[in-house]
Amino acid sequence: MRVVILYDPGADDWTAEDVAGVMEAVDDIARIFVAFNHQVQRVPVRHDMRWFNVCRRADLVFNLCEGVRGVAQWEDHVVGTLELAGIAYTGCGPWTTSACRRKAVANTLLERAGLPVPRWTIAQGKIEDDFPLPAIVKPAAEDASAGLDRQSVVTDRKNLKARIAAMTEQFDEVLVQQYIAGREFNIGIVGDRTLPVAEIDFSTMPEGTWPILTYAAKWHVGSPEDLGSRPVCPAQIPQRLADRLCRLAAIPISPTRRACRAWRRPRDGTTRS
DSSP states (O other): OEEEEEEOOOOTTOOHHHHHHHHHHHHHHHHHHHHTTOEEEEEEOOTTOHHHHHHTTOSEEEEOOOOBTTBGGGHHHHHHHHHHHTOOBOSOOHHHHHHHHSHHHHHHHHHHTTOOOOOEEEOOSSOOTTOOSSEEEEESSOOTTTTOOTTSEEOSHHHHHHHHHHHHTTOSOEEEEEOOOEEEEEEEEETTEEOOOEEEEOTTSOTTOOSSOOHHHHHSTTSHHHHTOEEESSOSSOHHHHHHHHHHHHTTOOTTSEEEEEEEEETTSOOBO
16 A cells, blocks of 8 residues: 655744654554554645645555644645645644634533533633633644743732733634643544543643643643653553543544544542543
């Protein structure tokens, strides 16, 4: 089988470390296909559309492209092009990638599915006086923890206003959401198979740092946030809790695609998406 692995080669402001992080995933996937005697071609996605001509000759496209030149919104266009051309590819379709990246849309869909979602709002002018604090402030239409750092969680109105102002200078839309203290779990789903529950262990985060997955935690290998947010899989939790988390994660997921949901387990024992 001829397999093309699509990826974003990066933007001008990407560091060598940023590029290396992408290529590590690409190379890992390539090794798996090669081990099963498939022909593999690594193809960067650029605006010249040469990547599309290569994809048309492939039997399968393994899509690792999460944007073009670092712009997350263009991920939808890449997937939509593959869909329109009838090319077999892995991962979510264009509507799903768009909805999942747009946090207001994703939160609304989860709420309508009956899932518990922390209170949230799109920052447009003044935030309601009764909005619960602490709150986390983040881009409303980015992914991969873009825009998240140690100052993302605020505990008072003054810092909330300042954080929103700083974020709106960088991003078109900003989301404010109630911060939920507790343990963080991740559940991956491939087809109709639910993978083992994983937990992010924040026990070694720097003192005074909020236990969240910042951009540095995900992408700056060796940083204090990276070293302080250790994935544990399978999570060391009772089977009853693992079963409940898996049931909740499967509610909004189509059985024909792969996905991953993150859940917070508050100290009161409830579960929030």
